[in-house]
Every structure is written in structure tokens, then in C-alpha cells.
Amino acid sequence: MKALIVQRNEDLGRIWQRHLERLDVAVWRVCTAQDALGYVQSQAFDVIVLDLVLAEGSALAVSDLLRFRQPDANVVFVTDTTFFSDGSIFQHVANARALVKTATPPEDLAAIVHHYGISRPGRVVHRNPIPG
Numbered sequence: 001m002k003a004l005i006v007q008r009n010e011d012l013g014r015i016w017q018r019h020l021e022r023l024d025v026a027v028w029r030v031c032t033a034q035d036a037l038g039y040v041q042s043q044a045f046d047v048i049v050l051d052l053v054l055a056e057g058s059a060l061a062v063s064d065l066l067r068f069r070q071p072d073a074n075v076v077f078v079t080d081t082t083f084f085s086d087g088s089i090f091q092h093v094a095n096a097r098a099l100v101k102t103a104t105p106p107e108d109l110a111a112i113v114h115h116y117g118i119s120r121p122g123r124v125v126h127r128n129p130i131p132g
Helices: 010-021 033-042 059-069 106-116
Strands: 002-006 026-030 047-051 074-079 096-101
Touching (some): 002 033, 010 026, 033 059
Parallel strands (some): 074 096
């Protein structure tokens, strides 16, 4: 299973990464939307842990590109705000599978991510045939 963590707090991202690696998940970790977009275009992931409020860039742009490039990948959003606390994230983001608080215990978050990231064969990155 392959996961990408997009979290503005590097220390927190490292903690999540260690918990996922204990579950034999291959983990990539970035802090910005731009870095995440680069990985999404070149690397296939089973699940993305995506901070809703990034310091740079838009989490929703990342999830949109992910939906286009990797339609089978699932997104677990994390947030420390009340934005989307009404569950409307699931109406706006087709590949959203969960919305949890940033303060969720790391072992619980790892279990959620592992659940939604169970690998299926044939996962690919869809590339635009038009260069540029």
C-alpha cells in the first residue's frame, strides 16, 4: 500500500508517517499543495492524507487533480478547523472518504488510512496524452 501525507506541520506529518510505516505502508510526505501535485502526477497512491488547510496552496486543488489522475485513490482529510464539519466535504469532493480532526490519535488515524488504502491491483496514474 502506498500513501501520501500532505501536512503543513512537518513534525505531525512525521508522527503519522511512522505510525503508517508500522502497518507496512510505503509513505511519502510533503508540506505544500505544489509538492503534492508533483507526486500525484507521477506516482500512484492508494490513499492520501490531506490537511484541509495548507500553508501554501489548496487542498481542494490537490484532491481535484487526484480525482482526475488517480480516480481509485481515496482521500482522508484532516483538519483543525470546523470548516466542513457539517459533512459537506463529501458533497464537494468525490474521492473523500473521511474527515477527521488533526488531534486524532496517530494510531487511530493510521487505522483509518490503512482501511481506506487497502491496495487493489491495477492502480495507475492517468497521464494527459497532450504534452505540456
